[in-house]
Amino acid sequence: MSNPHTSLTLPNPLPLDSGQALACVEMAYETYGTLNADKSNAILICHALTGDQYVASTHPITGKPGWWERMVGPGKPIDTDRFHVICANVIGSCLGSTGPQSPASDGEPYAMRFPVITIRDMVRGLVAMLDAMGIAQLHTVVGGSMGGMQALSLAANWPDRAGRVLAIATTARHSAQNIAFHEVGRQAIMADPHWCGGDYYGEESAPDAGLAVARMAAHITYLSEEGLTEKFGRRLQDRDAKTFGFDADFQVESYLRYQGSGFTRRFDANSYLYITRAMDYFDIAEEHGGTLAKAFAGTPARFCLVSFDSDWLYPTAESRHVVHALNAAGAPVSFVELSAPFGHDSFLLDVPALDRVVKGFLDG
Amino acid sequence: MAERPALRPDLATILERIEPGSRALDIGCGDGTLMAALRDEKQVDARGIEIDGACVERCVAQGLSVVQGDADRDLEFYPDSAFDYAILSQTLQTAARPDHMLAELLRVGRRAFVSFPNFAYWRMRWALMRRGRMPVTRHLPVTWYETQNIHHVTVKDFEELAAQLGVRIEDRWYFTREREIGGGGANWRAEYALFEVSR
Numbered sequence: 001m002s003n004p005h006t007s008l009t010l011p012n013p014l015p016l017d018s019g020q021a022l023a024c025v026e027m028a029y030e031t032y033g034t035l036n037a038d039k040s041n042a043i044l045i046c047h048a049l050t051g052d053q054y055v056a057s058t059h060p061i062t063g064k065p066g067w068w069e070r071m072v073g074p075g076k077p078i079d080t081d082r083f084h085v086i087c088a089n090v091i092g093s094c095l096g097s098t099g100p101q102s103p104a105s106d107g108e109p110y111a112m113r114f115p116v117i118t119i120r121d122m123v124r125g126l127v128a129m130l131d132a133m134g135i136a137q138l139h140t141v142v143g144g145s146m147g148g149m150q151a152l153s154l155a156a157n158w159p160d161r162a163g164r165v166l167a168i169a170t171t172a173r174h175s176a177q178n179i180a181f182h183e184v185g186r187q188a189i190m191a192d193p194h195w196c197g198g199d200y201y202g203e204e205s206a207p208d209a210g211l212a213v214a215r216m217a218a219h220i221t222y223l224s225e226e227g228l229t230e231k232f233g234r235r236l237q238d239r240d241a242k243t244f245g246f247d248a249d250f251q252v253e254s255y256l257r258y259q260g261s262g263f264t265r266r267f268d269a270n271s272y273l274y275i276t277r278a279m280d281y282f283d284i285a286e287e288h289g290g291t292l293a294k295a296f297a298g299t300p301a302r303f304c305l306v307s308f309d310s311d312w313l314y315p316t317a318e319s320r321h322v323v324h325a326l327n328a329a330g331a332p333v334s335f336v337e338l339s340a341p342f343g344h345d346s347f348l349l350d351v352p353a354l355d356r357v358v359k360g361f362l363d364g
Numbered sequence: 365m366a367e368r369p370a371l372r373p374d375l376a377t378i379l380e381r382i383e384p385g386s387r388a389l390d391i392g393c394g395d396g397t398l399m400a401a402l403r404d405e406k407q408v409d410a411r412g413i414e415i416d417g418a419c420v421e422r423c424v425a426q427g428l429s430v431v432q433g434d435a436d437r438d439l440e441f442y443p444d445s446a447f448d449y450a451i452l453s454q455t456l457q458t459a460a461r462p463d464h465m466l467a468e469l470l471r472v473g474r475r476a477f478v479s480f481p482n483f484a485y486w487r488m489r490w491a492l493m494r495r496g497r498m499p500v501t502r503h504l505p506v507t508w509y510e511t512q513n514i515h516h517v518t519v520k521d522f523e524e525l526a527a528q529l530g531v532r533i534e535d536r537w538y539f540t541r542e543r544e545i546g547g548g549g550a551n552w553r554a555e556y557a558l559f560e561v562s563r
Contacts, residue, residue: 304424323431324441332411332429336420353417357424364427 004060005053005089005096006030010128014091017281020115023105027129028096029053029088032072033080035135042135043078043362044126044162045087046143046150049275050215050267052095055087056080061266067348070355077359083139088129090122090150092274097125100270101201112198117274119146119282123153127161137161140362144168144347145314146275149282152322155303156284156295166361168306168354169347171318172292172325173283178313181221182276185214189269198270211269212260219259224310224343228252285325292325303333304361306354308346310339334361371401373539374453374479374558381477381535381560382406386448389413389472391435392455396423403428411447413438436460439468447473454556456480456522457513463525470531470563479558484518485540486552503555519551526561535560 005028013021030053035042045055045068056072058065072078072085089097092114100114130138141162143151148170155165171178189195192210200206220228232252236242239249248254288295303326307319316337326333338353340346347354371379375398382388384406390399393412396419402408412430414420423430431438435452436459450473452465457480459465469476481503482488491499498508506512517525519538526533538545538554545553 302429320433323433324438327431327442327446330443330446332409333431334420334424334429335431335433336417336424337432338417338421353421357421360421360425360427364425 003028003096007096008129008132010125010132012128014121014125014128016115016121016124017118018115022091022098022115025091025098025125025128026096026102027088027091027098027125027132029086029129030055030057031087032056032085033083035084039135040137040139041083042130042138043083043085044130044138044141044154045072045078045085046126046141046147047087047090048143048145048147049218049279050263050272051147052093053087053089054095056085059266062262070350071358077355078142078362079359083362086130086133086135088126090275091125092117092122092271092278094268094271095266099268100198100274101268109201111201111270114270114274116277116281118278119149119153120157120287122278123150123157126150127154127158130161137163140164140166142166142168142358143170145170145344146279148314149279152284153282155299155301156288159296159299159301162301164361165301165303166306166358167303167319167322169308169311169314169319169344170305171282171314172295172322173285174280175318179280181217181313182280184217186273186276188213188217189273192269195269198273200269206264207269208261208264211264211267211272212257214269214272215263215267216256216260219256221313222343222345224312224341226310227342230341231255292322293328296326296329296331299329299331301331303331304357305333305335306347306357307335307337308340308342308344308351309337310341311344311346313344369397371397373542373544374537374556375401377537377544377558378451378453378477378479379405382408382449384408387411387446388449388451389442389447390451390453391439391469392452392458393419393423393428393430395419396426396428396430398451398453399423399428399430400426435465439465439472442472444471445474448475449473450476452476453479453558454481457515457517459515462515462517463529466525466531466561467529470561475534475560475562477558477560478522479556480517480522481513481556482519482538482551482554483516484520484551485555487555489552519554519557522557522559526559531561531563533559534562 007028010025013023056066148167189210192207194205195207237254285292307316323335399410420432450469537558540555
């Protein structure tokens with residue numbers, strides 16, 4: 001099957017943290033702006049869990065604008081008049097890069113035969129892609145949430161590959177609470193009768209109900225109580241009274257159902273399993289002898305971390321933890337906690353202070 | 365580069381004294397005016413700590429490395445002798461424990477610059493004596509209940525604290541009405557003071 005996305009095939013098998021290797025890896029990517037002659041103006045944007053490479057262009061399935069269109073473009077904080085912006089679909093995902101639904105060597109989808117991957121493996125894929133593009137050093141690697149984990153992982157494991165590291169609303173390790181929420185999502189998928197042990201490709205039904213529940217549970221963690229209350233309160237949906245049944249009486253229920261069902265049209269359930277697992281395994285300190293400062297020792301990069309006061313998924317303390325480690329490592333680091341009402345999702349939404357910080361960090 | 369507004373005299377003195385190419389930590393760096401000058405004029409590797417998010421934002425926008433944090437709590441995360449200089453301008457009087465703060469400054473920095481408003485300045489004494497109320501002056505413009513200054517200090521107090529902690533005073537400067545003044549009778553003549561100290 002031809003790949004409708006722009007992609008390149010990595011020339012070598014990709015070694016993985018699990019000890020396995022992934023052959024014939026496709027990396028699907030989008031670029032914006034022009035790479036200059038000495039290839040010094042490239043910015044790699046790393047996407048979040050359910051994100052993709054369409055950071056600043058129309059999504060081919062939903063038809064919606066890119067997920068960070070407000071941040072990336074001509075004259076925008078990540079200015080494509082100045083920078084060559086690259087955003088790739090991570091391995092394990094489902095929008096053109098090799099993942100569980102890609103064919104294995106026998107021509108059948110990998111499904112659960114796909115090896116368990118880590119955030120570092122995703123970054124390995126991205127670095128191999130940059131090698132194939134001939135980009136030795138990025139001007140900046142940028143990411144929010146899981147994208148921020150990739151940015152930090154790149155800085156820790158490939159310290160010469162990025163001059164600047166901008167990590168937003170993220171963490172250097174997944175907490176027990178983070179893992180717990182992901183486990184709820186995974187169990188919802190695996191409990192769906194259409195999951196079939198992961199072998200649902202080519203079947204009439206996919207585990208959409210389970211995937212939708214996973215998305216609903218996760219979506220709650222992306223918002224803040226204040227934001228939810230402001231948006232929905234306890235208002236009822238298209239009715240004047242409670243039905244004393246299990247329809248979506250409340251607006252918030254209807255909203256979550258909408259989020260869940262919309263998600264199943266653009267995302268693969270098995271990819272959700274693999275990527276959440278990668279996030280749960282994420283612990284940069286553990287990879288470096290238990291000390292986070294060691295992970296960043298001697299890094300030449302400049303760092304900027306941003307957190308949001310209403311983010312309870314990756315709260316400010318997680319960013320501070322990274323900042324303290326970077327200080328201990330002597331790395332030049334900036335950190336600011338921005339005030340925004342939207343919870344974890346603030347990094348995707350209209351927060352003018354974030355625009356100023358991003359622009360300032362890239363220009364400064 | 366745009367013309368920089370004139371630095372406050374204590375900051376100008378610090379800028380003058382700091383060795384080119386050294387490493388400095390500006391604690392309570394505000395909008396980064398001193399850090400930018402240190403970077404641009406002395407090629408100093410300058411880092412900052414600032415509690416106010418809007419100030420940090422302005423610093424980041426100038427390409428400065430500033431961490432939003434509380435000096436009372438966050439200084440401990442910086443390694444010993446990480447800096448040639450630690451700078452604490454007009455902030456000592458806001459510290460929870462100025463004595464601990466001074467010790468921390470000289471743990472993370474080889475030397476430190478400390479400036480603070482002198483509460484024994486004659487106008488303060490006069491205002492307190494005449495009106496019997498906490499003075500509100502040009503240099504300490506905020507009413508007692510809303511001021512961030514929780515430990516008012518005088519030139520003499522600081523000298524005594526330095527002696528108690530075994531901190532060496534390398535140099536000192538006194539300022540009144542944004543001008544440097546001589547050292548005679550500084551404890552009552554100086555509106556604020558700047559000390560350079562070392563371990």
